[in-house]
Amino acid sequence: MQAQESSALVTGKPATGPGSRGRYPKGVLRRQEILDRTIEVFAELGFESTSLRAIGEAIGVSHAALRRYFETREELFLEVLREKDRQALAAARADGTPHGIDFARHLDSFASQTPGLMALRHSMIARALEPGNETSQAFFVERYESLRSGAREILLLAREAGVLRPDIPIDAAAALVIATMDGLSTQWLLDRRVDMHEGMILFESLLQPPRPE
């Protein structure tokens, strides 16, 4: 998929377009600064008002400069999400292998990301659902496949450990796990009185085998 920052530094390809920036120190820093400020501006202003001009202003640069690093506004937003996914993946790996079913904890760590990030993701998914946004659609199709795949692994481990009802089909359950987290967080984002943690705990308990008593 997208190249690592470090490997991009070594390829030494000639600069052929905006998408291939990031090879030289100043550009790398600038690019990162844009990504960082974008999420800040978005959290404050929302999707529509987070214009390239607004982001540029927050950095002290003209809006045209942003296009040296990102081909379109859409690409810029997608790259923000890609980077956050990379960070989350790295953090999860540092955390070691999961101990049993632990979806509620996953959901909590999502929530601890700024709500702004979750709202941005929601906005981009909405765009991906509409005609004519193939880039976004491809990103999210792949992302959800990856999320389901991760859920499958966890469920398989749980089944082996005997903490999952043995009659549950893994594939359907994996989609269900992701759906539950998505849906609960949407309700929570709209109305903080909704207890998404309780919902997730209930869902986990439904997956567990009946108590042997």
Place this chain on the structure above:
Amino acid sequence: MQAQESSALVTGKPATGPGSRGRYPKGVLRRQEILDRTIEVFAELGFESTSLRAIGEAIGVSHAALRRYFETREELFLEVLREKDRQALAAARADGTPHGIDFARHLDSFASQTPGLMALRHSMIARALEPGNETSQAFFVERYESLRSGAREILLLAREAGVLRPDIPIDAAAALVIATMDGLSTQWLLDRRVDMHEGMILFESLLQPPRPE
């Protein structure tokens, strides 16, 4: 909540602004025409490209004319969703009382609505999650409360009928039901290979009491 068409007809308030149309035959028809065309144009063009000008063109009026009926583009889209909700509610009532847990069927009937409508809803929810869209936010907060309330009723009936695991907390389960339908349909909209019906059936089975064998 929002007034019924019929009751609006009787109030007899003077027309004080764009939001209060719908009292006189021509206005009623025009208003309905706008709502109908909007969803058609949206399904074809998506959120961003469904401009007031594009909708006006589809009807044969200028974009400015639309504002006699809807204060803003946002209000127009919200009204489309309100009307679809009203229709769905009426259809559900005509269907009679639900027989036990039947969430999978509900989900299927959602899906049979045009995917364009579901995408529009997703776009509007995304906006509601961002700062400065209080109208949309209020609408969806209320809508989800209403959805959860409906789910609670069904779950209570199911518990009485003995088809629901008796240890399941109703409130948390209601949020979970809605979350599951939302989340599964999102995955399905992105990628039709996802079997949301199977997911919903699995979820229903998790709610059922253990087979007495």
Place this chain on the structure above:
DNA sequence: GTCTATACAGGGATAGAC
């Protein structure tokens, strides 16, 4: 390589003519 200045087409909102 990085950035500014500038132009363009299109958007929502709005005022006032008819």
Place this chain on the structure above:
DNA sequence: GTCTATCCCTGTATAGAC
């Protein structure tokens, strides 16, 4: 009730400074 004209804003594109 509907129009046209206008306002300011947007993403995108290009030319050229340094």
